[in-house]
Amino acid sequence: MAKLTDKELTGHVNALAQGCEGLYTRDELTERLRQADEDGRQLRVKIGMDPTAPDIHLGHTVSLRKLRHFQDLGHRAVLIIGDYTARIGDPSGANKTRPMLSEEQIKSNAETYLEQAGLILDTSPEKLEVRRNGEWLSKLSFAEVLQLAAQMTVAQMMERDTFEKRYEAGEPIGVHEFLYPLMQGYDSVCIEADVELGGTDQTFNNLVGRTLQSAAGQPPQIVMVFPLLPGLDGIEKMSKSKGNYVGITDKPDDMFGKIMSIPDELMESYFTLLTDLPSERIRTLLDTEQTHPRDAKAALAKTIVQTYHSAADAERAEQEFQRIFSRRQTPSEMPDVRIANGGVSIMELVISAGFAKSRGDARRLVQQGAVSIDGEKITDIEATVTPETDQVLKVGKRRFGRIVVG
Secondary structure, X not given: OOOOOHHHHHHHHHHHHOOXXXXXXXXXXXXXXXXXXXXOOOOEEEEEEOOOOOOOEHHHHHHHHHHHHHHHOOOEEEEEEOOOHHHOOOOOOOOOOOOOOOHHHHHHHHXXXXXXXXXXXXXXXXXXXXXXXXXXXXXXXXXXXXXXXXOOOHHHHHOOHHHXXXXXXXXXOOHHHHHHHHHHHHHHHHHOOOEEEEEHHHHHHHHHHHHHHHHOOOOOOEEEEEOOOEOOOOOOEOOOOOOOXXXXXXXXXXXXXXXXXXXXXXXXXXXXXXOOOOHHHHHHHHOOOOOOHHHXXXXXXXXXXXXXXXXXXXHHHHHHHHHHHHOOOOOOOOOEEEEOOOOXXXXXXXXXXXXXXXXXXXXXXXXXXXXXXXXXXXXXXXXXXXXXXXXXXXXXXXXXXXXXXX
């Protein structure tokens, strides 16, 4: 079997490192790829995902897409479903202790994660290994946990900026939170990871994996971290808890509309981190003298919708967006919102339509002027309305419902 030439090896390293914000280390990655090629073995490339929410969003796909790149080069993806680490909750980027999830929540979320990750990864058995870290973490004795904890000092843990900031602000830090990086690092020991991928907020956790692997007599994993994708607001990282996300299972129209809502300054990072468009094409789209920002954003939205749905879906989503927003028309298809005869409170109407998850959410939408019936805004949270069949309930910019009475 032909071996990689030095030129081919360099090309692989350059391609894998593209978009990487931190690589520990490039020389190690080059040597590990060379050795794997000579030995005819696959590298074991790890990503850990805690099923703390039911959906994967575009922010998660930055590392998952790089994992697919390793697969395309012949290596093995090891997807760790953190059913045990999710019980603690990753303290990375958190300004307070995260709530612990129930086993039922974790199990349900894990099932959707696997299904959604399959939209990005090669799921053939020779290319993908799925593990749950409860396999090994649940079997540790208390003595073994103490031995694991002895590998790191409190001073090392406090080097993590989130812990340091919380300590200085007088925010409580649970002792169990110090265990999280050790648990994630121990995952790398148990699966003998060659490479671990993650966002920049995972740098500390992933480097702990290197420390624990060295202590266990294993070659330390190469750590590759990538920029955190900004959310739709352009301020904070994309997160379900912040409501600034695009889920990869969002409907085509919703996905297209959300992408069209991002600030113009986010387009470069979205094009770079979320698409496979050639750099020359991206430069042309971002050059305002060659492409209007609205058209560039539409190209971005179509590319992303096509990635997770189809080219036909992307085309239809663009046409629907133009119909609704450019021409100020209502969608051609809307869900029915069925109500009984007589008056109904505006908040109950919004909730029954599925456009708000709680009375508090509905109250906020009404007070913000985001609710209207046939174009007439309703801002009084105490309002009772008596709508008629075929009137249109609109909540926000993209949610419409056709009222059906009786």
